[in-house]
Amino acid sequence: MGEEKKLTPRGEDFAAWYNEVVQRAELADYSPVRGSMVIRPWGYGIWENMQRALDSMFKETGHENAYFPLLIPMSFIEREKEHVEGFAPELAIVTQAGGKELEEPFAIRPTSETIIYAMYAKWVQSYRDLPILMNQWANVVRWEMRTRLFLRTAEFLWQEGHTAHATAEEAEEETLLILGIYRRFMDEWIAMPPITGLKTDSEKFAGAVRSYACEALMQDNRALQAGTSHFLGQNFARQFDLKFQSVEGREEYAWNTSWGVSTRLVGGMVMTHGDDAGVVVPPRLAPVQVVVVPILRGDDTQSRVLAKAHEVCARLKELGVRAKVDAREHLSPGNKFYEWERKGVPFRVEIGPKDLEKGQLAIARRVVPEGAKRKEFVAEAEAIASFSARLEDLQSELREAAAARREANTLRGVGSLGELQEALDSGAGFVLTGWSGDPAVEERVKELTRATARVVPGPEFRSETPPQRCVSGDGPSKMEVAWARAY
Amino acid sequence: MGEEKKLTPRGEDFAAWYNEVVQRAELADYSPVRGSMVIRPWGYGIWENMQRALDSMFKETGHENAYFPLLIPMSFIEREKEHVEGFAPELAIVTQAGGKELEEPFAIRPTSETIIYAMYAKWVQSYRDLPILMNQWANVVRWEMRTRLFLRTAEFLWQEGHTAHATAEEAEEETLLILGIYRRFMDEWIAMPPITGLKTDSEKFAGAVRSYACEALMQDNRALQAGTSHFLGQNFARQFDLKFQSVEGREEYAWNTSWGVSTRLVGGMVMTHGDDAGVVVPPRLAPVQVVVVPILRGDDTQSRVLAKAHEVCARLKELGVRAKVDAREHLSPGNKFYEWERKGVPFRVEIGPKDLEKGQLAIARRVVPEGAKRKEFVAEAEAIASFSARLEDLQSELREAAAARREANTLRGVGSLGELQEALDSGAGFVLTGWSGDPAVEERVKELTRATARVVPGPEFRSETPPQRCVSGDGPSKMEVAWARAY
Numbered sequence: 001m002g003e004e005k006k007l008t009p010r011g012e013d014f015a016a017w018y019n020e021v022v023q024r025a026e027l028a029d030y031s032p033v034r035g036s037m038v039i040r041p042w043g044y045g046i047w048e049n050m051q052r053a054l055d056s057m058f059k060e061t062g063h064e065n066a067y068f069p070l071l072i073p074m075s076f077i078e079r080e081k082e083h084v085e086g087f088a089p090e091l092a093i094v095t096q097a098g099g100k101e102l103e104e105p106f107a108i109r110p111t112s113e114t115i116i117y118a119m120y121a122k123w124v125q126s127y128r129d130l131p132i133l134m135n136q137w138a139n140v141v142r143w144e145m146r147t148r149l150f151l152r153t154a155e156f157l158w159q160e161g162h163t164a165h166a167t168a169e170e171a172e173e174e175t176l177l178i179l180g181i182y183r184r185f186m187d188e189w190i191a192m193p194p195i196t197g198l199k200t201d202s203e204k205f206a207g208a209v210r211s212y213a214c215e216a217l218m219q220d221n222r223a224l225q226a227g228t229s230h231f232l233g234q235n236f237a238r239q240f241d242l243k244f245q246s247v248e249g250r251e252e253y254a255w256n257t258s259w260g261v262s263t264r265l266v267g268g269m270v271m272t273h274g275d276d277a278g279v280v281v282p283p284r285l286a287p288v289q290v291v292v293v294p295i296l297r298g299d300d301t302q303s304r305v306l307a308k309a310h311e312v313c314a315r316l317k318e319l320g321v322r323a324k325v326d327a328r329e330h331l332s333p334g335n336k337f338y339e340w341e342r343k344g345v346p347f348r349v350e351i352g353p354k355d356l357e358k359g360q361l362a363i364a365r366r367v368v369p370e371g372a373k374r375k376e377f378v379a380e381a382e383a384i385a386s387f388s389a390r391l392e393d394l395q396s397e398l399r400e401a402a403a404a405r406r407e408a409n410t411l412r413g414v415g416s417l418g419e420l421q422e423a424l425d426s427g428a429g430f431v432l433t434g435w436s437g438d439p440a441v442e443e444r445v446k447e448l449t450r451a452t453a454r455v456v457p458g459p460e461f462r463s464e465t466p467p468q469r470c471v472s473g474d475g476p477s478k479m480e481v482a483w484a485r486a487y
Numbered sequence: 488m489g490e491e492k493k494l495t496p497r498g499e500d501f502a503a504w505y506n507e508v509v510q511r512a513e514l515a516d517y518s519p520v521r522g523s524m525v526i527r528p529w530g531y532g533i534w535e536n537m538q539r540a541l542d543s544m545f546k547e548t549g550h551e552n553a554y555f556p557l558l559i560p561m562s563f564i565e566r567e568k569e570h571v572e573g574f575a576p577e578l579a580i581v582t583q584a585g586g587k588e589l590e591e592p593f594a595i596r597p598t599s600e601t602i603i604y605a606m607y608a609k610w611v612q613s614y615r616d617l618p619i620l621m622n623q624w625a626n627v628v629r630w631e632m633r634t635r636l637f638l639r640t641a642e643f644l645w646q647e648g649h650t651a652h653a654t655a656e657e658a659e660e661e662t663l664l665i666l667g668i669y670r671r672f673m674d675e676w677i678a679m680p681p682i683t684g685l686k687t688d689s690e691k692f693a694g695a696v697r698s699y700a701c702e703a704l705m706q707d708n709r710a711l712q713a714g715t716s717h718f719l720g721q722n723f724a725r726q727f728d729l730k731f732q733s734v735e736g737r738e739e740y741a742w743n744t745s746w747g748v749s750t751r752l753v754g755g756m757v758m759t760h761g762d763d764a765g766v767v768v769p770p771r772l773a774p775v776q777v778v779v780v781p782i783l784r785g786d787d788t789q790s791r792v793l794a795k796a797h798e799v800c801a802r803l804k805e806l807g808v809r810a811k812v813d814a815r816e817h818l819s820p821g822n823k824f825y826e827w828e829r830k831g832v833p834f835r836v837e838i839g840p841k842d843l844e845k846g847q848l849a850i851a852r853r854v855v856p857e858g859a860k861r862k863e864f865v866a867e868a869e870a871i872a873s874f875s876a877r878l879e880d881l882q883s884e885l886r887e888a889a890a891a892r893r894e895a896n897t898l899r900g901v902g903s904l905g906e907l908q909e910a911l912d913s914g915a916g917f918v919l920t921g922w923s924g925d926p927a928v929e930e931r932v933k934e935l936t937r938a939t940a941r942v943v944p945g946p947e948f949r950s951e952t953p954p955q956r957c958v959s960g961d962g963p964s965k966m967e968v969a970w971a972r973a974y
Binding site: 029031032033036037038039040041044045048064065066067068069070071072073076088089090091092093094095096097098099105106108115118119122123128134138139141143144145154155157328330 | 516518519520523524525526527528531532535551552553554555556557558559560563575576577578579580581582583584585586592593595602605606609610615621625626628630631632641642644815817
């Protein structure tokens, strides 16, 4: 076995661990372009699996994909007042093209509300043209000063849904439908159960009436905003003249929603499940679910061992398992084990001359439950047949572990700013308190604790006994808030 | 039936027909961003089917997807001399970001050789790290002055493959492997059989040693460059220091290839199969293969007709057919027929009260072979079971028709510039002649005829009797060339 430089342990420096593990698992790498990253095949394969799952959830609910321009005339971005205030500081601007200075510069899209609603305005005449339910998979650029691989980069990949409706009710329903899809996707695919709810006004999307969000709790107990769904009201429709003739013959502005998740989710996955040996990829997202490593002795058993490895791999594929043989000759089995553990492949199958003799396979788990062994020897046919169940079991175990961790690190019923500060300082994740609705309290909390209001939790996440008083001590509570330090 | 404005017939003005049909079939639309288009769901759905097919062909041959930055430092683009000369006039340049002037401006990628090989240089140490076989699905920007929907736009979507190899032979093999994949894809999926071969030096990719291309013949007998595969030699490796230690321990530059197809293929599909009624989408690419239109009379049969339409649709889906019920209430059946014909859905099923009574379905074809009827009535179960075969048959018929048209419009054995000019003026498509290899002859042909050397055809497309003399009359022929006026 070769020398392996160990990762910085999570408990020692979580941020350092994250940066190392993302690069050493070959999920992503820094690029020569400031703040932009390269998504390497292992990371991109995970993103592709995320895309496939989300895309079919969108399509099942009647959404269609389309593609809108990357470049947005500056005058479009400037039209919605809050929108431009929110995004102007982060824009990358094209001022020259085709060898000339442009008369009107273009912004590289930081998000596409403006250009998309301008197009909808062209397509919509009557209520019969509504709803429009479109999504695009695209890259966007937001010039961030402090970047971190996957979590915050100058360019990132995402999907952005944009819909137009005849009524406010229908648009609000859509906003919540998507929030539910996001929550289900994070639960069932990333095994990263978020809490969901409404953003406070100070945290909402620039241009939205209301923003809903999914907030997941990472292993360092910081919250990650993992997806947002916005009810835009008629704000953009008014600016882009997106009107329709109603059933009653009146001219009305349409009601919009927009919603998105991004490659940030890959970072969320890493920080939810990773351990000191590397990344752990939930089976449903793993580009390779089972890696088959032949143990080659360089003797006359070699070709039979290799043939068996390929046979096992082929049979796993027939059963719908994403399997791969690692037959590289220049690496020892031990080096391969380390590499695939670091990458987070859920299971490893080892086949050596002895296993061949005994008609068995060695199955090694990436994640070893307490009291279990990493490796077990199972008769070949039984081993192969067991993987569908093993993968589903692991998926559930990861989900349960993440849910339990979130629950264990969520503190409810905190009644004062002092207690809130103490809770956060002693490492709590989400802390729920009452809130009067006064933005000054949010400011105060932020100053004191560096925590922000992540969401006003939806009904599923509210405390059984609603808090009576605002955490500030000033006045009664109007709503409950989940506070956390966030990415 | 409502009023339908007819499309300009192809025979009258092919370019006008193309522009109208792309917009009225809702494949794409002009955007407020000069030269950029919006790909609407029907067009994007076709592109998604193209992507899926190509992506699995790439993966079957060992390629992996990744993602590299949109923005490329200007100094990178300037490093390969021919490359910058080729692309500089078309660059869109970001000079400001995050509220500041940038010290070094970025180009929006017109193609990604430079940034990708800079990353490979970081990842490759030894021959063991080779080959690298990566692909990315991405948007690129080339500031074109005269744009046409799908065919030439300031921004377009494509895939770009980039590989690195230890030997020239292996890289050349890769270039040809991909050329073959492209040809097979265009043949079997778009039903648009191209001719393939080598580009002349004046037409090759900026920075390549050799470029191979697929050239398809449109209905107006102009050629469309539909895909290219480049052998880059060590040109980029030298500029980006992409070196490896060989088996023998020597330091060597890697050998690269790059290859791409784009949303231009959607335009090629339109110009290959469309007719005066609209687009014709080959079944394998059609987002909807069978549209089911209930004929609603507004009487007591209505709910039964509608239920039957949904039942038929569900049974088609079970058989793997992409089917959809068009139950819109504000459109007459006739209007729906026009719309789906314009969009090119391969088959329409009509169900009215009479059909219900007789246990039959009316099947209407988008493309009616000579002597056949557009519509036939078939017993329900038989009709449903027939669609897999109908779709495959239509796919072959479209392919055969396109191949026959290409053959009928390819003229071989043309021996002089006068004959070449005459052939092109009288509407020939590809004209094959001998060529001495002298670029001055290409210039002369272009001046005389507006045609360019599309390819030096590969062995499959060469004339049985090779031409003896150069078309210029000056000297012997070194190779055969396929000339055509091109998009």
